[in-house]
Amino acid sequence: MARPKKQEVDYFPHYCDHGKVLFILENHFKNDGYAVFYKLEEILAKTEGHCYNCTNLENWEYLLSKMGATEEIVLGVLQKLSAMGIIDAPLWIEKRIWMQSFVDSISDVYSRRTVDLPTKPELLHTEIPLNGINEGINPQSKVKESKVKESKVIEDSKESLSESGKNDSDENGGCPLCPQQEIIKIYHRVLPELPRVKQWPDGLQAILRTRWKEDPARQTLEWWESYFMYVHSSDFLMGRTKEAFIADLEWVIRPKNFTKIANGRYHRGGALMAKSQPGIAAWLEGRQENATTG
Template identity: 35%
Template structure:
């Protein structure tokens, strides 16, 4: 004859080391706080399916007598345990039911040699619905929030924002040279020096051991055979510079050039600027 299924346990593990939650209970309620918590766990252990239904006043009165505390004290301790995350908040506030997921996790070993598994939270909801104690929520269950992934996403977003801010700052250092080199020249210079590394945490200019912007711009202009200075119409190259006789310098409106660059940045025309 098959052994009948059991949905209760004769023992449960209890950590000897005192945690912050137990310390709070003892500090607030003295020994009554700690003793009540242990006795509630004992009731969960020997009760079928490991939940306590305290919706009836008589059950609450019995349990307060069992814990040797006043009913108001018992309710206060349970509410604190809910706030501390030891008992499920939804089941307690909606149906006066005590459910402790930590307890369920701790007694899994007792069910390993049985034919039946320990009840789960979802299984408890179905059971309570079948008993008419609680109406099953018809709304789809929300997926649990992956806190580690969320923290990683926040960290990655913070790194990207700081990276983009540094690129924008580098772009702003080029603005004083608009009259000298022109927008297209500075745009090419910016694109080259903001090329990211493989991890996209630094760009080329940041990895240079030394940096003198004026010298870098001058060298870039000398190496650019097609470069024509907006100021004097000269073409610079490695062998020197020659005057472009067909070029007539125009009056440069500094404010207009700066505004054009600002508009390009806002419209996303400058590569890499956010």
């Protein structure tokens, strides 16, 4: 009986000249950045097809256990690698890790095999994995939320499932269509420091559409410009604190995150405040008063 042909390797190059990627990781995450990067490559080396699937809870916990760093740091490193194009950003949105540069570095190994060098998997084009693991493993969704985290990796997927099942036909009936691209342009203009939107699949469109429809006040581009300006006023969301975290458009429109932001829980302090603050409504009121009196 023939032995199965595996797409795994037992070794990979570890270059002495690290280049800008490791320099940036060490600058942001100190030695943890260096360690997480190479331990990630070790995991990819022993993963069939060299693409690691984080949608499975056991896979995610295994990856974390190998890293020797906190979950926040691991996610911070992965997000930074995604932003730099080192891991594939669209696949990371789907909670899968693919590093083309790593696969290229081991091409010589496969040249001596009868099995082909693995190629990048196709996108699933789905917002919610079928196993129900949702925004808990989000490139930007893990934050420190007091002593007890509100979720570890699995979030309640029902609200996202209900949103992702909606389509544009729901929007007629008195509610103007959600101008997705215009909102994305405003996000880029007001928050240039945050990761740019490169892919905006159907699932994310459904979430943004739901935020738009929930409240008539949100059904103007002016409101969304104000919302992004409010996000900009949060040191935590903008990555101006010691936390290894930075938000993006996907993160700030997800239902639980959106509610906490609107209630001011990421303002005036560290990661997540125990109680709601005055929030965006009071902030907008104050801006209007200043505009009137100023």
